[in-house]
Amino acid sequence: MTASASHPSQPLPLGSGISDRLSKKASRHVKERIIEGLLFSAAAFSVFVTIAIVYVLVKESWVFFETVPLSDFLFDTQWTPLFDDAHYGxxxxxxxxxxxxxxxxxxxxxxxxxxxxxxxxxxxxxxxxxxxxxxxxxxxxxxxxxxxxxxxxxxxxxxxxxxxxxxxxxxxxxxxxxxxxxxxxxxxxxxxxxxxxxxxxxxxxxxxxxxxxxxxxxxxxxxxxxxxxxxxxxxxxxxxxxxxxxxxxxxxxxxxxxxxxxxxxxxxxxxxxxxxxxxxxxxxxxxxxxxxxxxxxxxxxxxxxxxxxxxxxxxxx
Amino acid sequence: MEAGVEGTLLKAEVRDLDFFYGAFHALKRVSMPIYDHKVTALIGPSGCGKSTLLRCFNRMHDLYPGNRYAGGGIVLHPDDTNLLAPGVDPIEVRMRISMVFQKPNPFPKSIYENVAYSLRVRGMTNKSELDDRVESALKGAALWGEVSNRLKELGANLSGGQQQRLCIARALASDPEIILFDEPTSALDPIATASIEELITELKEKVTILIVTHNMQQAARISDFTGYMYLGEMVEFGVTDQVFIKPQKKATEDYITGRFG
Amino acid sequence: MLKAADLDAIRAIITRAKRWDLFFSMLGILSLMVGVLTFTVLFVDMAIQGVPRLSYEFFTSFPSRRAENAGILSAWVGTILVMLVTALSAVPLGVAAGVYLEEYAPKNWVTDIIEINISNLAGIPSIVYGLLALGLFVYYFGFGQSILSAGLTLALLILPVIIVATRESIRAIPQSIHEGSYACGATTWQTVSDHILPYSSAGILTGVIIGMARAIGETAPIITIGALTFIAFLPTAPFAGDPPAGLFDWILAPFTVMPIQMFNWTSRPEAAFTVNAAAAGFVLVFMTLAMNGLAIYLRYQLRKNIKW
CATH class of the missing domain: 1.10.3720.10 (MetI-like)
Incomplete structure (x- = not known):
């Protein structure tokens, strides 16, 4: 949608400048870019959600695995984290x-x-x-x-x-x-x-x-x-x-x-x-x-x- | 139909056939003979009803709601049964009258299984019998030499012309009495088209052929009989040479000479 | 030439094959019936249990230790407030993301990542969103166990639904409309705001309703952020009380919602609370059915009235 087509070179003499009416309006251009940026951030936000999910889970689990070895977590056959004799299988x-x-x-x-x-x-x-x-x-x-x-x-x-x-x-x-x-x-x-x-x-x-x-x-x-x-x-x-x-x-x-x-x-x-x-x-x-x-x-x-x-x-x- | 028919047997006959798509009257009292072991071509501008007529022969219209056979019928010889009679099972009709479509439509299966499909549908499971029938169908479709060592490959890996010959082999495998061709070369390049045309002329030794084509040269090259249809009516039917060289009707002549319109 | 014996053999094969067809048709109808029947039984059973309990008092009472005095006032008020937060945050974000992906996004790896990511988010279990919210909204941002935390959690949950719905409705607009607009000299944003959004709004609305219907019934993520199950008060209305509450004070208030109230009553052993659970469940199912029904109806109308 944003791609611009290249124009065939014309035998006519090229104008020395672009007429006022055809020139890109700076203000319009800037407004378009700002809107595009906002919309992009909305789309990119979903990526941050994923990152946040991974970050929160890994961060809290990290603390957990500092106390409980991974081998216990994977191979223990009991799950009693709230008992005095805690097991984390x-x-x-x-x-x-x-x-x-x-x-x-x-x-x-x-x-x-x-x-x-x-x-x-x-x-x-x-x-x-x-x-x-x-x-x-x-x-x-x-x-x-x-x-x-x-x-x-x-x-x-x-x-x-x-x-x-x-x-x-x-x-x-x-x-x-x-x-x-x-x-x-x-x-x-x-x-x-x-x-x-x-x-x-x-x-x-x-x-x-x-x-x-x-x-x-x-x-x-x-x-x-x-x-x-x-x-x-x-x-x-x-x-x-x-x-x-x-x-x-x-x-x-x-x-x-x-x-x-x-x-x-x-x-x-x-x-x-x-x-x-x-x-x-x-x-x-x-x-x-x-x-x-x-x-x-x-x-x-x-x-x-x-x-x-x-x-x-x-x-x- | 005063066309020269000496020495030819009638395989089927369309008699006063009327057909509707919902409220649209697509075929209007169409009649034509189909001769045994001959190639019969249907020509006419798009929308004239030639494909509709073709698809009546194997009751493809039964697949969609709203289609209606409204009178007349297609009589298959020598049984002398009307294919369109309500008591006739469309599945039986399709087992006896096979079809090749406009665009090659191989199943997403191996080359072997594509051809074996029409046999499996009939409950054939004996491996050696299947092997034999698949081989002879592929030979009949002039494809065996190209695929005999790659039968396990997907049918979709073949070139367009090969795919269409695979579909012909599939149609041929179950020994049908008639094969219907619905513009079989319209999606193919000229070289593939030539090989399919050659194949069709060879096939009439074994089977009766009805072909729809929008290409008049093709009809002239390969068919023995030609029917010209316009607006759902059969305008003219006869021996191909006669239809093309000395058409009886002005409308046919205009279409054939390109003055249609 | 086909011999009569062959023809008989073919007919026998067809008869057998058709018997399988019939058998499968019946199997199909039977399977559909399992779904239909379950739904009917579920709905009727809940109606029989719960409807007699539905009275004016049930809607205007707070939960109580005595089952017969208990009601769903705090629950339905909470649900509406949470949904308000959810809609206000998820709809603009989701629609903007959908518009970007359909109208602006260049074909590159960034776009690919965003797209894969969105379909991945849609597959993450809702309870994981609850854990995210617990870590992020409740503790890190310090929103606590509030309406705001719950509303934002559900917003994240239904974001993929809204994005997908937006994209699909935009994709249904023919390319010629785009080209017509650009040919008049419109910028991309003018094309979007003058044509794309208005023409796709009904489809987007359908997606929003479906997403909200899902959010209303979500229980697990809200339990995870630690919503209390026994709330015998309403959030303070703006400017109410002394000293007067601010306009947005309610947003940080503790709350409960319909599904949590139902869960709470379901997990009580006394039969009288089960009746309350049935009544609350009936109201909840009625709300989601009404919303889904509305969405289905809207979509049906949309398909019927399509003009291009």
């Missing part, structure tokens, strides 16, 4: 995060993918026009409400099936979290499938393929990278989800991969500490930054993976 919180995320993804990925294929390849215009906004609404429900639902509705139902299920458990939280993630997976995958050009579908139909054959053998493979990044977004939602777990999974640290047990996740631990009354600067206060840094690194990894997948497998139609 992040593995305990990670196990809760991974277990609940696994349950959620077992719900969200199959259902989300099926819904995406159905909406993109099978459903008529009307169904799609109703279903897509509905999915959006489903994704817009505050997660605290989902947490309430898991605790007061789903868990009692699950308890009628498994009477031994405790009132707080990772299973119920994970299942509801899965349903919360369905819209993200479904809507992004559907976008990727709809971006597959019609000519590929026509090629498939012209060979006598059915809808399902076209969907599974032509459209889905063509949309792989988009679908993969939808899954990755789903994963990072699951890993970062907080309130459902804080409400429905209990907040007691528990090194387990059994979803029918209660457990704390990285996120719900942060909530638990924030709800308490820890003095600023204490080691307990710093644990939440170390936990937060772990979380940030995990989501950063998934984000980069998604970015790389999109770049590496960008569809060439």
């Amino acid at each position: 992040i593995m305990v919180l990670l196990s809760g995060t991974l277990t609940s995320s696994a349950v959620a993804l077992l719900v969200a990925i199959p259902l989300g993918t099926i819904i995406a294929i159905y909406l993109s390849e099978f459903a008529g215009f009307k169904v799609r026009e109703i279903a897509k906004p509905f999915l959006e609404l489903l994704g817009g429900v505050p997660t605290i409400v989902y947490g309430y639902f898991a605790l007061t509705f789903l868990t009692p139902i699950l308890q009628t099936i498994y009477p031994d299920l405790p009132g707080f458990n990772l299973l119920s939280a994970g299942l509801v979290m899965g349903i919360m993630i369905i819209p993200y997976v479904a809507s992004l995958s559907e976008d990727a499938m709809r971006a597959v050009p019609m000519s590929l579908r026509e090629g498939s139909y012209a060979m006598g393929a059915t809808r399902l054959q076209t969907a599974l053998w032509v459209v889905t493979p063509a949309a792989t990278s988009g679908i993969a990044s939808a899954y990755i977004l789903g994963i990072s939602r699951a890993v970062g989800e907080t309130m459902i777990l804080a409400v429905a999974a209990g907040m007691q640290p528990n090194l387990t991969f059994n979803p029918t047990e209660p457990g704390a996740t990285i996120t719900s631990y942060i909530v638990q500490v924030a709800l308490g009354d820890l003095p600023h600067g204490s080691i307990g206060y710093q644990t939440i930054f170390a936990a937060g840094l772990t979380l940030l690194l995990m989501t950063l990894f998934f984000n980069l993976l998604g970015y790389w997948l999109r770049k590496r497998f960008r569809e060439v139609y």
Whole structure:
């Protein structure tokens, strides 16, 4: 937009100066530059947010790791930072995060993918026009409400099936979290499938393929990278989800991969500490930054993976 | 249709076909014969309905809402069935009448899988049978020599002309009765165009061909019969030489000699 | 030539393939139903539990130790004030960033970094924003556990949403409009302020509403900055009290918001508080649904009325 074109040299004699009316107005020029500078700072501000996040988390974690060796943090099998006999094994919180995320993804990925294929390849215009906004609404429900639902509705139902299920458990939280993630997976995958050009579908139909054959053998493979990044977004939602777990999974640290047990996740631990009354600067206060840094690194990894997948497998139609 | 048809069998017949895109009357009582093992070309200015007619043959219009076959039909011989009858399964029609599109549209799969696709759709899974059929389809499309040692590569890595021949191989693999070509060379350079044209003339040994083209020289070079369409109507149909040298209608003559307008 | 036997074989294959088609269609509808059903059950269950509790007193009472006297006055007032701060800071910043990236940004590594960074920010869990705010706003800037800290935190959280929405609505404006404006001798800023912003405002508004709907329901980052869960007073209104409060005194007041009030009641064991939680949850869902619904409606209207 700001590029200026070069003018062809003209055989006419060049003027010795530029007429007043055509000269660049200095005042106008300066005003434009100032506005551009302001807008640029707004855009660059987002970079400062990232830097600030990294700075705050690293700074507070630094203090933490001066007291707690990294090896303890990574390999200790207990997480009891608020006890006298303090242990700082992040593995305990990670196990809760991974277990609940696994349950959620077992719900969200199959259902989300099926819904995406159905909406993109099978459903008529009307169904799609109703279903897509509905999915959006489903994704817009505050997660605290989902947490309430898991605790007061789903868990009692699950308890009628498994009477031994405790009132707080990772299973119920994970299942509801899965349903919360369905819209993200479904809507992004559907976008990727709809971006597959019609000519590929026509090629498939012209060979006598059915809808399902076209969907599974032509459209889905063509949309792989988009679908993969939808899954990755789903994963990072699951890993970062907080309130459902804080409400429905209990907040007691528990090194387990059994979803029918209660457990704390990285996120719900942060909530638990924030709800308490820890003095600023204490080691307990710093644990939440170390936990937060772990979380940030995990989501950063998934984000980069998604970015790389999109770049590496960008569809060439 | 008093065109010279001695020694030729009828493969299909369009009879009084009416077709609508929503409220737009795109084909108006169109009739024409398609002769077995011949190349039939459809010519006419853009928007005249030639592609629309072509896409009726394999029921591509069924994919989109709002399209309507409003009368008449396309009778396939020797079955003597109307392809457009509501009871006829479009998928069966497409298995028997294959299509090659304007722009090459190889699937994002290997060369081998692109050709094998039309066989897999029919439930063929036997590896050696697939290998044989893929090889003979690629040979039929004059592509085997160029790709026999790179069958695992992506179809999209081929040049434009090769991609189009890959699509022809794909259409050929399942032994269709008719292959429909929708302006198959409009996206190709002259050399690739020549090779596709040569291929089409060879293919009529095996299969009946219906081709839409906006290039009159092409129609003259490769077709045995030509139909000239204008505004959704079949203005003239006949043996290609006759249509081009001695058109019966003034409108056809004007179009062919470039005085159209 | 196709033999009758071959034709029969083909028909058998098609019949089988179509059976799979039908099976998948049903699977698709079933999967959609899981979503629809969950949402319906969630909403109806909460309505049954909570709606009887919704009374005038519920909206005009402070939280209380006795469940039946408790209300959401401080929560909804807090939510509105926090949203005000969020909107006032996120909208100008987000729109400006979006305009820069679409209309000004040269194609170079700085722009690349900004773009990658924004998509990365969108993927960071909300609780991490809470930690940032705790370190930065609450302690480093000394805003404390105030409406200002909470509003700014949520502003950072929805910034990517607003930037993306701005860029998409600007991109929907055809290039010919740009060229028309430049051809009249307009500068870049004149083009932006006279054409680009007015024409994309409805789309931007849609994005803003969606972002705000998300912010209203966010709980985790606000808990992280240490919002109190039991607030039995309102922030002082401008010029109220003695000595009179300043115009912006409320901005540094402690506060609570709807989702936190709901969380607080949900974590109480007594059934009566669960009912309160359901009632608060119903109000909260109603607010987010209304906002999202409005956004969806706006977008639908926009698509219908598109003129170019």
